[in-house]
Amino acid sequence: MGLATAATSAxxxxxxxxxxxIGSNRPHGRHGRPAEVVRAAVKALGEAxxxxxxxxxxxATRAMGPGGRDYANAVMTSSTRLAPPQIVAALKAVERSFGRRGGRRWGARVLDLDLITWGDGVWPAPLLWRQSRGIAVPHRAMHTRAFVLAPMLAVAADWKHPVFGLTVRQMRARLRNG
Structure with missing residues (x-):
């Protein structure tokens, strides 16, 4: 797939x-326990x-920070013509449909969705990626998060980080050995 670049349109x-x-560490009234919330989120993402x-x-992964409860985490691949800001807006809408509300950082949440990769593209442009305060793709912290890298091994082990030049397999090995 060709290099995805910053687009000005949607x-x-x-x-x-x-x-x-996809992550959850709180049960949902309709969907049940966190693992079932993750399964329901995959379906809701398809509908979106x-x-x-x-x-x-x-x-099952340990919560980072003071989030408390363990998480159910997974990743999924998809494809889209949307640019990262529109993808993130759609993910936030799915989170809200599951009852997600703004709150404290690292808090328990019924559903957490993050855009991790966008082809082999970088958003915003590579020179701005490290300093950007807004949306950043690849996810700025993905290489430090076993709960992202471990499930990615199952679906995208050879994906290469366009800034670091490392595959998911290599990032996971470095995290384990670091």
Missing amino acids: ETSAETSIVIA GFAAGAVSPIL
Whole structure:
């Protein structure tokens, strides 16, 4: 797939493959326990225009920070013509449909969706990626998060980080050995 570049419109000219991280550590009244919330989120993402290409196994992971409860985490691949700001807006809408409200950082949440990759593209442009305070793709902290890298091994192990030049497999090995 060609290099995805910053687009000024809501859509890019070609489909771009993406990876979305899905996490939950609170039960939902309709969907049940966190693992079931993750499964329901995959379906809701499909209904929102992000059909699942591949879905990783759901892993139980420890919460980061003071979030408390363990998480159910997975990743899924999809493809879209949307640019990162529009993708993130759609992910936030799905989170809200599951009852997600703004709150403290690292708090417990019924659903957390993050755009992890956007093809082999960088958003914003590579020179701005490290300093940007807004949306950044690839996700700025993905290389430090086992709960993202471990499920990505199942669906995109050879994806290469366009800034670091490392595959998911290599980032996971470095995290383990670091």
